[in-house]
Structure formats: structure tokens, C-alpha cells
Amino acid sequence: MNIGEIAKRTGMPAKTIRYYEDIGLIRPHRDANGYRKFDEPGFHKLAFLGRARALGFSIEDCRKLLALYEDETRASADVKKLAQEHLRQIEGKISQLRTMQETLTNLVDTCAGDHRPDCPILRDLASG
Amino acid sequence: MNIGEIAKRTGMPAKTIRYYEDIGLIRPHRDANGYRKFDEPGFHKLAFLGRARALGFSIEDCRKLLALYEDETRASADVKKLAQEHLRQIEGKISQLRTMQETLTNLVDTCAGDHRPDCPILRDLASG
DNA sequence: ATAGGGGTTACAGTAACTGGAAGGTCAAGA
DNA sequence: TCTTGACCTTCCAGTTACTGTAACCCCTAT
Numbered sequence: 449m450n451i452g453e454i455a456k457r458t459g460m461p462a463k464t465i466r467y468y469e470d471i472g473l474i475r476p477h478r479d480a481n482g483y484r485k486f487d488e489p490g491f492h493k494l495a496f497l498g499r500a501r502a503l504g505f506s507i508e509d510c511r512k513l514l515a516l517y518e519d520e521t522r523a524s525a526d527v528k529k530l531a532q533e534h535l536r537q538i539e540g541k542i543s544q545l546r547t548m549q550e551t552l553t554n555l556v557d558t559c560a561g562d563h564r565p566d567c568p569i570l571r572d573l574a575s576g
Numbered sequence: 577m578n579i580g581e582i583a584k585r586t587g588m589p590a591k592t593i594r595y596y597e598d599i600g601l602i603r604p605h606r607d608a609n610g611y612r613k614f615d616e617p618g619f620h621k622l623a624f625l626g627r628a629r630a631l632g633f634s635i636e637d638c639r640k641l642l643a644l645y646e647d648e649t650r651a652s653a654d655v656k657k658l659a660q661e662h663l664r665q666i667e668g669k670i671s672q673l674r675t676m677q678e679t680l681t682n683l684v685d686t687c688a689g690d691h692r693p694d695c696p697i698l699r700d701l702a703s704g
Numbered sequence: 705a706t707a708g709g710g711g712t713t714a715c716a717g718t719a720a721c722t723g724g725a726a727g728g729t730c731a732a733g734a
Numbered sequence: 735t736c737t738t739g740a741c742c743t744t745c746c747a748g749t750t751a752c753t754g755t756a757a758c759c760c761c762t763a764t
Contacts, residue, residue: 452710462711467752481760483711492702499701504676507751517698527697528689535680542673545666548632552663561656569655570645573627574620580741590742595721609729611742635720 449486458494465494473497473511505534577614586622593622601625601639633662 455462468474469484474493476484486494496517500510509530516522516530555569583590596602597612602621604612614622624645628638637658644650644658683697 450711461753463753464751466712471751481711483760495704496701499704501751502676503680503701504673513698513701516695517702520693522693522695523691524687524693524695524697525689525691527695528684528687531680531684531687531697535677535684538673538677538680542670542677545632545670545673548630549663549666549670552631552659552666556656556659556663559652559656559659561653563651563653565648565650565652567644567650567652567655569652569659570641573624573631573641574645576623576627578742589722591722592720594743599720609742610744611729629720 449491451484451486454486454491454494457491458498460494460498468494468497471507473507473514503534504538505530509534577619579612579614582614582619582622585619586626588622588626596622596625599635601635601642631662632666633658637662 449457451462451465455465458465465474465484469476474490474497476486476490479485493514496514497510500513501507505513512530513527516527551572555572558568560566577585579590579593583593586593593602593612597604602618602625604614604618607613621642624642625638628641629635633641640658641655644655683700686696688694
């Protein structure tokens, strides 16, 4: 399959797939004409990457996950550790965002939002 | 005040302050020796930016907020609209992260995390 | 022969900094 | 006076994970 076909099947832009090759995440074969040629395992690998990225894993984490996936002698503990660390990051980010959300919601709710200049949002930003 | 003093008072790295000048967010005066010289309004403006950034506003939003702040004829509606849009973004991000968190939590919970290779996390990534 | 719809590379840009190099300035101490 | 150390300056490169664009090649159908 050519890159366009694979892009359609994985739902990722062809550009992203080329990028993944650039950074050494994948290593597709080449046709005589220089076109990238994907087989089922190649597609599978991209789908794996797509799902890992959808779970928010960084590219470097994806690289490690892929390595673990392909290592039959892996310890599931290593995978779990990676996932747990990532989960912690996500939870940290969520709580950060929730703090912002709460503050912003309060501010937005107290702002008249009319033609007058007086604004509690700006007042808050101006004076903490 | 020199940049170091301001950095201490605002809690932001001097580097960031220089960057804010680079992109035209602030315009500090200069001493005869070329050092940036901050007065109280300059400090105030940086503090404003710091708080807006802490609420997750993008630099471009910060630029707009600052302009609104300094425009005595602003309509609070404009500020509110900005804040509401940002709030929507935050809420979208939170719900995205929560989806990831839920999936990951499930996966992590079902993974033995021992020396054996068998791993539900990898299984999930491999087959959706 | 040509038009279109593939594909290829390489380079630049995004957001918001951060790090590092190379060098100027200033106050204090020997 | 000289030097040391802590400041400050500018400029350039790197970060993350792509995305956009240009210039060009390839293949098939008309």
C-alpha cells in the first residue's frame, strides 16, 4: 500500500507518517520508484502509534512502548511504569486545568459583559 | 529596577521577560549602559501578564487582554467573550484528558506489572 | 501530449519559551 | 589599580509534534 492508502486506513495525515519515518519510529520499505510501500505489519505499527498518541503518550514514550511491544522478553512492569508515570502527568495537567477553570468560571460569571468598561476579570488580572 | 530584581518580584525568569520584549508585549526603558530599567507600571504589566498566563491564556490573548486593560473605553463584553472562549478551550482539554485518564486507569489497573511479558496495556494499543 | 492525482524531498513556521556562547558593566576587595 | 564575581547584553539553536509550501517526479487515462 502507498502512503495515501495507509493515511486513509490509519486516519493520520501522510505528512505525519513521513515524519514518523524521519524520526525513526517506523522504517517502511521502498518501491522501485521510491514510493513508500507499507505491508500489514507496517500498518499495524502505525495503528499502534496512533492509539498510543491518542492516549497522550509522547513520541519518546511511543518509541519505548513500541520497543517493549516488540520485545517478547519484556516485563509488563516496565510497561505499567511508563503508563503510570504518564497517568500522573495527565492527572497533574487535569488538576491544573481545573484550577484555571474554576477561577475563570467565577470571573466570567461576575462580569456583566456589556458596553461598560468596568470588568472584574481585568481587575483580577491587574491585582491578583 | 534591573531585570533580575523584576524577575525575582514577578517570579518569572529574566529570559521570559526579555522574550516578552522581543515579541512586543512590553517595552521597558533602557539605562545609559543598555540595561533594561523597570518602573512600577512596568512591573505591574508583567504581573498582569503572569496572572493571565497562569490562567492559561495564550500570548496572543494576553496581548489582547493588555490592550483591553489599557483601553478606558473598552466594553467588558469583549473581555468576557475572550475569557469565555478560553474557558471553552480549557473545558475541551479537560474532557479530552479525562477520557485518556479513564482509559489509562483501567489499563494500568488490569496490568500485573510483574516480570512476565503479558500486558493488557500493550494488547490494547495493539488492537484498539 | 497532457492533465490529474498520486508520490518525493527539503526548508520554514508554529507556541512559548529555554539553554548556551561570547562579551560588556559594575561594585567590592586585595 | 587590578581583579573577581555577579550582573547585564545580544544572538543563535533547540524543544514538541507536527503542518505548510515549493519544486519536482511518477503513473494512468484521455
